[in-house]
Amino acid sequence: LAAGTGDWAVGPGRVPAAWAVVDSTATGRFRVLWIVDDDGASFPAPGGDPDGLVEAGDASLRFALTDRSGVLAVDIGRPLVGPGADALRASLAEIVSGTTTHGGALLAPFGIRYVVADESRLAGSARVALDAQTDLDLVPSSGLLIWRSGSALPLAGVAATTPAEDRLVISTRRGDIQRLPALATAPLRRVPGGWDGTSEGGSRVLMSTEFDGAWQVVGDTRQPERAFGWATSFRTEASDVSIRYGAQLPRTIAVWLLAGFWAAALWITRKPVRR
Amino acid sequence: MRRYERLVAAVVLASLVGGALLAERAGPRQRAELSPGEARSTTWICPHGGGGGWTGTIAVANPGPRPVQARISGLGPSGDVRPQAFSVAGGTQVLRPMDASDRGSASVVEVFGGGPGGAWQISAGGQDRGLGVEPCTPSGGTQWYATGMPTTEGERSFLIVTNPFGSTAIVDVTLVSPDAPPVRDPGLTDVSVAPGRSVALSVSDVLPGKASTAAVVQTSTGRIAVGALVVTDGGGVRSTVAGTSLAPTWVLPAGGGAGRSTLSVGVLEDQVVRFSAVLRSDNDPQPAGGLVEVRQVPLSAATYPVIIAAASSVDVLAGSPVVVALSAEGQGIDDAATSGVMSPAPSWLVVPTTLEEPWFPGLVVANPSEEDVVVALRLIPEEGEGTLKTTTLTVGAGQVAAVPAGFLAQAPRASVLVQASGPVVALGASTSTGRLGVAFYALAVGLPVPAWALPA
Numbered sequence: 001l002a003a004g005t006g007d008w009a010v011g012p013g014r015v016p017a018a019w020a021v022v023d024s025t026a027t028g029r030f031r032v033l034w035i036v037d038d039d040g041a042s043f044p045a046p047g048g049d050p051d052g053l054v055e056a057g058d059a060s061l062r063f064a065l066t067d068r069s070g071v072l073a074v075d076i077g078r079p080l081v082g083p084g085a086d087a088l089r090a091s092l093a094e095i096v097s098g099t100t101t102h103g104g105a106l107l108a109p110f111g112i113r114y115v116v117a118d119e120s121r122l123a124g125s126a127r128v129a130l131d132a133q134t135d136l137d138l139v140p141s142s143g144l145l146i147w148r149s150g151s152a153l154p155l156a157g158v159a160a161t162t163p164a165e166d167r168l169v170i171s172t173r174r175g176d177i178q179r180l181p182a183l184a185t186a187p188l189r190r191v192p193g194g195w196d197g198t199s200e201g202g203s204r205v206l207m208s209t210e211f212d213g214a215w216q217v218v219g220d221t222r223q224p225e226r227a228f229g230w231a232t233s234f235r236t237e238a239s240d241v242s243i244r245y246g247a248q249l250p251r252t253i254a255v256w257l258l259a260g261f262w263a264a265a266l267w268i269t270r271k272p273v274r275r
Numbered sequence: 276m277r278r279y280e281r282l283v284a285a286v287v288l289a290s291l292v293g294g295a296l297l298a299e300r301a302g303p304r305q306r307a308e309l310s311p312g313e314a315r316s317t318t319w320i321c322p323h324g325g326g327g328g329w330t331g332t333i334a335v336a337n338p339g340p341r342p343v344q345a346r347i348s349g350l351g352p353s354g355d356v357r358p359q360a361f362s363v364a365g366g367t368q369v370l371r372p373m374d375a376s377d378r379g380s381a382s383v384v385e386v387f388g389g390g391p392g393g394a395w396q397i398s399a400g401g402q403d404r405g406l407g408v409e410p411c412t413p414s415g416g417t418q419w420y421a422t423g424m425p426t427t428e429g430e431r432s433f434l435i436v437t438n439p440f441g442s443t444a445i446v447d448v449t450l451v452s453p454d455a456p457p458v459r460d461p462g463l464t465d466v467s468v469a470p471g472r473s474v475a476l477s478v479s480d481v482l483p484g485k486a487s488t489a490a491v492v493q494t495s496t497g498r499i500a501v502g503a504l505v506v507t508d509g510g511g512v513r514s515t516v517a518g519t520s521l522a523p524t525w526v527l528p529a530g531g532g533a534g535r536s537t538l539s540v541g542v543l544e545d546q547v548v549r550f551s552a553v554l555r556s557d558n559d560p561q562p563a564g565g566l567v568e569v570r571q572v573p574l575s576a577a578t579y580p581v582i583i584a585a586a587s588s589v590d591v592l593a594g595s596p597v598v599v600a601l602s603a604e605g606q607g608i609d610d611a612a613t614s615g616v617m618s619p620a621p622s623w624l625v626v627p628t629t630l631e632e633p634w635f636p637g638l639v640v641a642n643p644s645e646e647d648v649v650v651a652l653r654l655i656p657e658e659g660e661g662t663l664k665t666t667t668l669t670v671g672a673g674q675v676a677a678v679p680a681g682f683l684a685q686a687p688r689a690s691v692l693v694q695a696s697g698p699v700v701a702l703g704a705s706t707s708t709g710r711l712g713v714a715f716y717a718l719a720v721g722l723p724v725p726a727w728a729l730p731a
Contacts, residue, residue, distance in 0.1 A: 038306065056309035094312035101318045102385070132414065134318040134385070137442040140496050150441030150470075164360065174314040179344060179387050181358065 019044070019116065019144055026068065028187055029155050030113035031208070034064045035092070037121050044118050044144060046070020051080035054093045059123040063092055065110065083230040084110070084210045094174055096129045102178040104135030104149035109177065109228040111208040113152040117145045135182075151180065154187035156195040156209070158202035158241055166204060172229035194244040205234035205241060214247035311727075319384040319392040319411035322435040322502030323514060324475055325375030328400030333382050333411075334626045335393045336368035336655045336690035340730045343389035349374045350381040350437060350473040366730070367658040368690045370627075381437035381473035381502075384411060390728035394626035394719060399512045405609040406715035407504070407514025408628045408703070410722045414519065415440060415498035421517035422489035422541035422576055423600025423612055424503050426479040434490055434517075435502040436466070437473040444468045444497030448476060451541065451574050452485040468499060475504070489541025489576035489598060492517065503600075503614075510608030518614060521596030527615035528588040530639040530677060530704035532603040532716060538564065538579045538589055541598040545573045550593035555641060555675050556584040563589045571597075586677035588641035588700065591615075605716030607709055613718040619643055619698035622729060623721030624655070627688045628703035633712030636683040637704040638691055642670040648697040652678060656689040663689070670699065693721060694729065 034047035038060040042049050047070060050062030065080060065088065080088075088110055095103035107115070115136065117127075122145060130136060136147040153159075161169065161183060168180050185206070188197035194215075195207070205217065211226045217234050219242075227233035234243070325331060335345045342365055348358040351374065363369050363386075373382045375397045384393035394410040424432035438444045448463035460481040468474055482488055492501045501517035521543060529536060542548045548571050554563035564581035571577055581589055583603065591599050602612040619641075629636050642648050648670050654663040663685045670676040683691070693701040701721040706713040 054309070055307045057306055059309070060306040093309060094314045097309050097312040099312040100314045100316045102314075102316045102387075106314065134415075134439070135441065137440050137497070139442070148441065174312070175388055178314045178316050179346070179360075181346075 026113065029190065030068055030152060031111045031155070032066050032068060033107065033112045033115045034066065035061050035115060035117045035122065037123055038062050039121060047116065052085060052089050054089055054096060056096055059096065059125045061092065061096060061126055082210050087228065087230045091174060095133065096126050098129045098132070100178055101132055101134045103130065103133035104151035105178045105180045106174060107149055108151045108153045108180060109208060109231050111153055111155040113149055115147040119143060119145050151182045153183065153185055153206055153208065156188040156207040156243065157185040158188065158197065158199040158236070159183040159185040159204045159206055160202040161204040169204060169206065169227050169233060170225060177228055188241060188243070193248060194242065196242050199236065199239050199241050203236055205236055205243065207232040207243070214245055216244055216246050218242040218244055315389065316385065316387045317390055317392055317413060319386070319413055320415060320437055320439055320500035321382040321384065321393060321395045321411035322437040322473065322500050322516065323375060323381060323395040323397045323407065323409070324378055324433060324435040324502060324504035325380035325397055326378055326399060326401060326403055326506070327376060329375040329403070330398050330400060331373040331375030331380065332396040333371045333373045333384060333393050334368055334396065334690060335363055335371070335384055335386065336624055336626060337363040337365055337389055338624055338655055338692045338724060338730060339389045339728050340365045341389060344387040345369070346385040347371055347373065348383045350383065350439060350471055351377045352379050352472060352474055364658050366655060368655050370657060370688070378433060378475035379435060379473045381435060383439045390725060392722055394722070396630065397512065397514060398630055399506065403506055403512065404510040405512030406630050406717045407512040408626065408717040408719040409514050409516050410626065410719060412500050412516050415500050416519040417494045417498060419492040419499070419501035419517040419519055420490070420521055420541065420543055420598040421501060421503040422487065422598045423515065423539040423602055424478050424488045424490070424505060426483050426485045426488060429508040431506045432478040432488065433504045434476045434478060434492060435473065435504055436468055436476060436492065437500045438468040438470060438497060440498050441470050442497050443470060444499045445495045446499060447493055447495065449491045450478060450482050451489050451543065451576050452482055453487060453575060453577050457574050458482055487539045487576040487578040489543060491543050505612070507610065511610045513602055513610055513612035515600055515612050515614040518598060520617065521598055522617040523593045523596050525591040525599045525615045525617060526588055526619060526641060526643055526700045527591070527599065527601040527613055528639050528641045528675065528700055528702035528720065529583050529601055529603050529613065529718060530586040531635070531637040531706055532611065533606050534582055536581050536583050536601055536603040538581050539576065539600045539602070540571060540579070540591070541576045542571050542573055543598060544595065546595055547571070547573060548593050548595045548597055550591055550597065552581065553590040553592065554581065554583065554587055555590060555643070555673055556587040557674055557676060560673050586639040586675045588675045590643060603718060606706060606713040607716065608714060609716045611716045611718040613702065613720050616700055616720055619700050620723040621695050621698055622724040623693040623701035624724050625691045625693060625701050625703045625721035626719055627690060628705040628717040628719050629687050629707040630715055631708050634687050634707035635705060635712050636687040638678040638683060639675055639702050639704055640670050640678065640693060641675045641700045642672060642697070644697050645672050646697060647671050648695045648699055650693060650695045650699065652682065653692045654686050654689040655692055656686040660686055692724070
């Protein structure tokens with residue numbers, strides 16, 4: 001209910017003060033990765049319930065991905081599935097395995113700016129692995145462990161990339177993706193149906209959205225490319241960039257048809273009221 | 276209720292109860308163990324320092340069979356230099372010039388796909404002369420310890436504080452000396468080091484006239500890496516990396532110098548420490564410098580003269596954790612120093628400690644264990660230097676051996692992969708430059724190599 005009415009409040013059992021301070025100082029749109037031991041409990045507010053699992057024996061982790069507002073009522077019953085979710089699970093597994101020191105770069109394609117955990121509910125080995133990341137910096141806080149990524153990409157933006165960096169973007173290997181430097185990226189603005197903004201000299205559009213060939217840059221006939229094995233990317237020379245989803249009408253029709261079928265089914269199976 | 280309805284109800288109830296009992300007996304599914312990731316990377320921070328007219332080189336060696344990708348960035352007080360990315364072929368090294376023109380200069384090496392890492396060489400210029408070589412450190416941290424920093428007339432000591440991370444570090448320094456209470460100078464308190472910056476903090480300005488000082492460098496926020504740089508008027512550079520831990524035992528190999536050395540011991544906790552030092556060479560171990568059950572007061576730094584052989588090791592055994600450093604006089608104008616290691620390992624990568632011809636490359640292997648070890652040595656040269664011979668030598672229990680000069684002479688600027696049948700400590704100890712090849716003197720302990728990074 002609190003999520004539905006946007007009424008989180010700081011205090012015991014509510015939003016930890018540490019998160020409230022971080023949330024109030026951060027700018028722009030970004031995602032938050034919540035992690036916790038595999039203990040069956042929820043995240044601290046406003047993280048909600050775990051969506052996925054990284055199996056690591058006794059150090060197994062559960063995780064969830066939210067935007068900066070935390071979990072919303074519409075997220076209830078919506079599982080985190082698909083190639084993007086699989087890639088996120090694999091990237092988090094790389095980090096906790098302790099073999100990489102570039103976890104921020106691995107999480108960058110997902111638009112993750114913060115990784116948050118309850119200090120008392122995170123295995124020591126996972127804590128050590130996260131602290132060892134060169135591009136994840138621990139934000140001073142009390143009660144919560146909050147790492148800020150220095151490599152975070154916006155949810156959608158236009159990056160000025162070199163040819164070598166372009167090869168990393170279109171690679172599917174995490175061994176390559178971890179080499180992604182902190183890219184200078186002009187964020188795009190979320191609008192109904194897509195994203196708008198200016199390229200500010202960049203030419204590589206990056207969207208932390210699962211690849212779908214229906215995404216288009218307005219005024220450009222080039223097809224999107226798969227980025228990082230699961231996300232969406234474009235090449236563009238335009239200074240003003242507008243991205244729209246080209247298959248929204250069929251989806252809208254399908255949803256209305258489904259609603260109609262449900263309404264018909266409910267009507268047919270209704271029971272008359274006994275008087 | 277009809278008979279069949281009762282039967283269905285009974286079957287459903289029995290299934291529920293039976294299933295619950297089975298589930299309780301089976302218990303929760305055991306989570307699978309995590310496999311090693313495919314995305315291997317390491318980050319090495321090199322707080323080498325520098326000065327006006329100084330030059331620097333970063334050595335990145337790849338002992339493994341497959342090529343790795345590397346990226347080097349330079350840091351200084353005014354910001355970082357655009358990273359250089361390059362490949363390092365399997366079994367080769369790359370020597371990259373880096374900026375060392377500022378007292379606070381530093382570098383960062385990122386290695387992708389293999390290990391282990393990098394090391395620095397700084398060559399003094401301008402009015403300074405000397406060579407400093409040291410392995411980079413694989414971690415940032417919030418607390419660092421250093422010693423071996425004299426501030427007597429003619430000796431200038433600095434702490435190089437490097438912050439390659441994404442958030443500002445607020446740094447406090449506590450200095451101890453032989454004969455005064457600990458000092459927390461306002462100029463070394465709440466020092467802000469911005470992301471991607473590296474600064475030099477002068478110990479000599481705060482605590483002048485001391486034969487030795489030791490430092491605790493800690494952050495109230497953020498992470499850093501710390502090095503110690505000593506510049507001697509008239510010639511001499513000593514460069515060491517600080518450590519993130521105190522320890523009761525240390526191994527400090529040495530060789531190639533004039534024989535006179537100074538052991539610096541820092542007691543950085545509030546308790547008296549008793550320690551002994553053992554000198555190992557190719558003979559039986561003996562007390563180093565007569566140091567047997569020496570008592571050092573809390574929160575102090577002290578120096579002890581030790582005469583060392585051509586290939587030797589000074590092992591410190593203390594009753595409580597301490598920080599140590601060994602500085603050795605060279606045969607020319609330059610001295611060298613090492614901060615040693617806490618524990619031996621079976622494999623090491625030793626970077627080149629020579630600068631330019633004429634040169635006398637040297638490498639010593641210390642075996643502190645109670646059994647003989649067989650050591651295999653392989654040169655890791657720059658790409659294109661051809662196939663070089665490998666060699667082996669046996670190091671007796673508790674002894675130190677020098678690698679044959681003829682082996683190292685195949686490639687005097689090559690790194691060396693040292694693989695032993697037991698735990699050892701390997702250190703480069705070379706002289707080079709000048710008319711006789713002894714003007715510059717450098718000591719650099721190796722980088723321990725994990726098993727997964729070794730060639731098959």
